[in-house]
Amino acid sequence: MNGASDVIIVGGGLMGSSAALFLRGHGISVTLLETDLIGRQASGTNFGNVRRQGRPIHQLPLANRASAIWRRSRELLGADVEYLQSGHIRVCYRERPELVGSMEDYAAKARLEGLDLELLSGNALRDKFPFFGPDVLAGSYSAMDGHANPRLAAPAFARAAQKLGAIIHENTKIVDAQKVGEDFIVTAANGRTFRAPILLITAGAWGNALSSQFGEPVPIVSRGPNMSVTEPVPYAILPAVGVMTPIEEETVYFRQVARGNIVLGGSTRGPSFPDQYRAYVEPQNTLTQLQQIRRLAPALGKLNIIRVWSGIEGYMPDSQPVMGPSATTSGLYYAFGFSGSGFQIGPGVGETMAEIIATGGTDIPMEPYRIGRFAKG
Amino acid sequence: MAEQRIIIVGAGPAGTRAAQACVAAGLQPIVLDEGRHAGGQIYRRQPDNFTRPYTKLYGTEADRAQAVHDAFDAIRDRIDYRPETLVWNIADRHVWTASGTGQTALPFDALLLCTGATDRLMPVKGWQYAGSYSLGGAQVALKSQAVSIGHRVVFMGSGPLLYLVASQYVEAGAAVAAVLDTSPFSARVKALPDLLAVPSILWNGVKLTQAIKRAGVPVHLGVTPVEILGDPDTGVNGVRFRDSGGKEQSIACDAVAMGHHLRPETQLADLARCAFAFDSHTRQWLPERDGDGRASVAGVYLAGDGARILGARSAEASGTLAALAALADLGLPVDKGVTASLRGEVATYAKFARGLATAFPWPSAQAAALPDDAVLCRCEGVSAGDLRAVMRETGAQEANRAKAFSRVGMGRCQGRYCGLAAAELIAAEAGIPVDQVGRLRGQAPVKPINIGIGDEK
Numbered sequence: 001m002n003g004a005s006d007v008i009i010v011g012g013g014l015m016g017s018s019a020a021l022f023l024r025g026h027g028i029s030v031t032l033l034e035t036d037l038i039g040r041q042a043s044g045t046n047f048g049n050v051r052r053q054g055r056p057i058h059q060l061p062l063a064n065r066a067s068a069i070w071r072r073s074r075e076l077l078g079a080d081v082e083y084l085q086s087g088h089i090r091v092c093y094r095e096r097p098e099l100v101g102s103m104e105d106y107a108a109k110a111r112l113e114g115l116d117l118e119l120l121s122g123n124a125l126r127d128k129f130p131f132f133g134p135d136v137l138a139g140s141y142s143a144m145d146g147h148a149n150p151r152l153a154a155p156a157f158a159r160a161a162q163k164l165g166a167i168i169h170e171n172t173k174i175v176d177a178q179k180v181g182e183d184f185i186v187t188a189a190n191g192r193t194f195r196a197p198i199l200l201i202t203a204g205a206w207g208n209a210l211s212s213q214f215g216e217p218v219p220i221v222s223r224g225p226n227m228s229v230t231e232p233v234p235y236a237i238l239p240a241v242g243v244m245t246p247i248e249e250e251t252v253y254f255r256q257v258a259r260g261n262i263v264l265g266g267s268t269r270g271p272s273f274p275d276q277y278r279a280y281v282e283p284q285n286t287l288t289q290l291q292q293i294r295r296l297a298p299a300l301g302k303l304n305i306i307r308v309w310s311g312i313e314g315y316m317p318d319s320q321p322v323m324g325p326s327a328t329t330s331g332l333y334y335a336f337g338f339s340g341s342g343f344q345i346g347p348g349v350g351e352t353m354a355e356i357i358a359t360g361g362t363d364i365p366m367e368p369y370r371i372g373r374f375a376k377g
Numbered sequence: 378m379a380e381q382r383i384i385i386v387g388a389g390p391a392g393t394r395a396a397q398a399c400v401a402a403g404l405q406p407i408v409l410d411e412g413r414h415a416g417g418q419i420y421r422r423q424p425d426n427f428t429r430p431y432t433k434l435y436g437t438e439a440d441r442a443q444a445v446h447d448a449f450d451a452i453r454d455r456i457d458y459r460p461e462t463l464v465w466n467i468a469d470r471h472v473w474t475a476s477g478t479g480q481t482a483l484p485f486d487a488l489l490l491c492t493g494a495t496d497r498l499m500p501v502k503g504w505q506y507a508g509s510y511s512l513g514g515a516q517v518a519l520k521s522q523a524v525s526i527g528h529r530v531v532f533m534g535s536g537p538l539l540y541l542v543a544s545q546y547v548e549a550g551a552a553v554a555a556v557l558d559t560s561p562f563s564a565r566v567k568a569l570p571d572l573l574a575v576p577s578i579l580w581n582g583v584k585l586t587q588a589i590k591r592a593g594v595p596v597h598l599g600v601t602p603v604e605i606l607g608d609p610d611t612g613v614n615g616v617r618f619r620d621s622g623g624k625e626q627s628i629a630c631d632a633v634a635m636g637h638h639l640r641p642e643t644q645l646a647d648l649a650r651c652a653f654a655f656d657s658h659t660r661q662w663l664p665e666r667d668g669d670g671r672a673s674v675a676g677v678y679l680a681g682d683g684a685r686i687l688g689a690r691s692a693e694a695s696g697t698l699a700a701l702a703a704l705a706d707l708g709l710p711v712d713k714g715v716t717a718s719l720r721g722e723v724a725t726y727a728k729f730a731r732g733l734a735t736a737f738p739w740p741s742a743q744a745a746a747l748p749d750d751a752v753l754c755r756c757e758g759v760s761a762g763d764l765r766a767v768m769r770e771t772g773a774q775e776a777n778r779a780k781a782f783s784r785v786g787m788g789r790c791q792g793r794y795c796g797l798a799a800a801e802l803i804a805a806e807a808g809i810p811v812d813q814v815g816r817l818r819g820q821a822p823v824k825p826i827n828i829g830i831g832d833e834k
Binding site (some may be wrong): 014037044079149152155159230256259280281282283284286287290291294300301302303304305307308309324 | 465468473480482717770775781782783788789791820821822825827829830832
C-alpha cells in the first residue's frame with residue numbers, strides 16, 4: 001500500500017512546502033507530492049520581494065505573520081535563504097501626483113495593522129535614495145520589509161519539513177484526486193496512489209485542474225513574470241525598490257543581492273505554458289522593462305544584464321488567492337492562485353493552512369480568499 | 378512573390394559559404410556577425426592598417442583563409458551585412474539584435490546558425506589567476522594584435538588547437554616553456570585509422586608538432602595538471618603537473634594557455650527551441666540536425682562548428698549544404714549532385730573529427746578529481762567544494778538545479794566555460810552517468826546586453 005498519512009499536499013511550491021513544515025510542527029503526518037522538483041515555478045522564479053506594503057489592508061495580518069517567519073527563517077530552516085531585512089521603498093511618478101494621497105491613505109490604514117511606513121519626498125527622498133531619476137516624485141518606505149532568494153526558499157522549507165518527518169515525492173505528477181468514503185485517493189501519472197483523510201491543494205497555476213475535480217472550477221490564468229539580472233557590482237542599494245502605478249508597463253522593481261547582482265522585475269508579464277512546464281520571456285518585454293528601469297533609476301542604464309528568466313504563475317481575476325476550505329468537499333483545502341504576489345506571504349500561508357487543518361480555525365481573515373466567490377449563481 | 382528572408386548568424390567559414398550560396402540563388406541574405414570583420418575566429422582578420430601576410434597569420438591554412446575572405450568580399454555588396462551585431466534572443470520567428478545601444482527585431486523565413494565554437498575548458502586549481510587564458514584567447518591576442526599573452530608561456534590541455542597555437546607562438550618568436558598534453562600517445566595510435574580520413578590535416582599536425590620540438594620546447598604527453606601556481610595580485614608564476622610516469626614537476630611561467638579542443642556555441646539553437654541530444658563521443662549535448670543541417674524546428678538550420686566540431690574545412694561544406702537545404706525548403710531549385718558531393722565531404726571530416734576525439738580525449742576524470750579548494754565557476758567564484766557541499770545538503774543532481782542552489786553556471790558566461798566540467802563533477806559525485814545530469818538551459822541574452830539598449834537619448 002502506498003503512503004497513507006494524515007494529510008496529502010499536492011504542489012511543492014513555497015505554500016505546500018511551508019504547510020508541510022508547520023503541519024509537522026502540529027505532529028500531523030504529511031505526504032507532499034510535486035510534479036517536477038520543489039519550488040521550480042512561481043516560487044523559484046519570482047522577484048524575491050519580502051514586501052508587505054502595497055498589499056490589500058485585509059492581507060496585512062497574514063503578511064505580518066509571514067514576516068515573523070522570514071525573520072527567524074535561518075533558525076527555523078537551518079539554512080540561509082538570503083533573507084535581508086533591508087527595507088522596501090515604493091515610489092510614484094510626477095505625472096501621477098494623486099498617488100501621494102493614496103500613499104498617505106494607505107500608510108494611515110497600514111499603521112493600524114502594525115505596518116509602519118515613512119513617506120518621503122523632495123530632498124529627504126533623494127538624500128536617502130540618491131539613485132532615483134527626476135521623474136520620481138515621492139516614496140513610501142517600509143524599514144521592516146526586505147527581500148530573499150526565491151531559488152533557495154521553497155527547497156529549504158521542504159528540506160526542513162523532511163527532517164521533521166514529512167514524506168516528499170518529487171517527479172510525481174498527480175492526474176486524479178477523489179474522495180472515497182472518508183479518504184481522498186490521489187493518483188499519480190506513474191500509477192502510484194496516495195491516501196489521506198485531508199487533502200491540501202497548493203498547485204499554483206495547476207490548481208484549477210484539481211479543484212475542478214471537486215466541482216469547483218476557478219477562472220485562473222497562467223502568466224510568466226519578466227525577470228532580468230545584471231552583472232555583479234559593488235553592493236550599494238539596500239532596499240527593494242518598486243513603482244506604484246496603475247499602468248502595468250510601469251510596474252518595475254529591483255533589488256541588489258549581497259553578491260552584487262541587481263535583480264530586475266516587472267513590467268509586462270509574458271505567456272507561460274503549464275502543460276510544458278516552461279515560460280519564456282518575450283524579448284519586447286525585456287526591452288520595455290529596461291526602459292522603465294532607466295526611468296526609475298537612470299544610473300542603472302550603464303550596467304549589463306546577463307540573464308533573463310520566467311516561470312509559471314497562476315493569476316485570479318481579482319488578484320486574490322484561493323485559500324481556505326473547499327465549499328463542496330469536507331477535508332479538502334486550497335491555497336493557490338497567488339497572482340504574482342505570493343512569495344512574501346508564502347510561509348504565513350503555510351503556517352495558517354496548517355493551523356486551520358490542525359485546530360479547525362484561525363484568527364487570520366480568510367473571507368476574501370473563499371473559493372466560493374467564483375461559484376455560478 | 379515577396380523575397381524570402383534569410384538570416385545568417387556568423388560570418389566565419391560556414392556563414393560565408395552559406396551567404397555565397399544564397400547570393401548565387403539570387404537572394405540577398407542578412408548576415409549578422411559579432412566580429413568587426415568577416416572571417417570568424419579561425420580566419421580572423423587583422424585590424425585595419427596591420428599588414429602581416431596571410432602565410433604569417435594562417436600558416437598552412439593561408440590559401441583557405443584567403444579564399445574565404447575573397448568569397449566574402451565578392452558578395453559584400455549583394456548581402457545585408459551587419460558587423461559588430463549581437464543576436465541576443467530569438468522568438469516568434471524574429472531574431473533580436475543589439476549593436477552599440479541600438480536594437481532591432483528582424484523577421485526570417487530561414488535562419489542559418491553558423492555560430493562557431495569556443496574553447497572547451499577543464500578547470501584546474503589556480504585557473505582564476507591573471508595570466509590564465511584559453512587557447513583561443515591566446516591565439517586571438519597573437520592573430521589580431523600580434524602580442525603574446527606572456528613572456529614565458531605554458532600550453533596545457535589537449536587537442537589540435539594546443540599544438541597549432543603553441544607552434545604559432547614559437548613561429549612568432551615567443552618563449553614557449555612547455556606543451557603539456559593530457560592525452561597519451563597510445564590514444565593517437567588508436568585514432569590513426571579515423572585520422573587517415575583526411576591525410577593532409579593529419580600531416581599538417583605532425584609538422585606542427587615537429588616544429589615545436591625542433592625549437593627545443595619540451596612536449597609532455599599523458600600529463601595530469603595539478604595546479605596553476607600564482608597569487609591574486611601578481612598572477613600566474615608557474616604550473617605544476619604529474620608526468621606520464623606519475624612524477625610531479627613544476628615549470629616556471631607567467632602565462633598559461635589552456636583548452637581541450639572546442640565546444641559548439643549552441644545557445645541560439647537553444648533559444649530557437651531546437652531539440653538537443655546527448656553525444657556520448659564528445660560527452661556534450663548537441664542540437665539535433667539532419668544530414669544537411671536542418672534543426673528540429675522548421676526553418677532553422679545549423680552549420681559549421683556551432684553545430685558539431687568538425688573543423689573549418691568542414692564548416693565551409695556544411696555552410697553551403699545548410700544554405701542549399703534552406704533554399705530547397707523555400708522552393709528554390711537546388712543541384713542534387715552538389716548536395717550529394719557536399720554530404721560526402723562532411724562525412725569525411727566527421728570521420729576525421731571522430732579520430733581527433735579519440736586521439737585527444739576530454740579528461741572527464743580530471744573534473745571529478747578537482748580538489749575542493751579549486752575554483753570551478755570563475756564568473757561566480759564557486760569552488761568544487763562549494764558545489765559538492767551544496768549537493769550533499771540539497772541532494773541536487775540535475776544541472777539546472779545545481780546551478781540554482783550553488784550559482785555554478787549562473788554568471789555572465791552562463792556556464793559556457795565551466796558547465797561541461799561541472800556536469801562531470803556532479804555525475805561523479807552523484808554516481809550517475811553524465812547525460813543524466815542534463816544540460817544547462819540557455820537564457821537570453823546570449824551575451825550581456827546594456828540596460829541602455831534602445832535608449833534614443
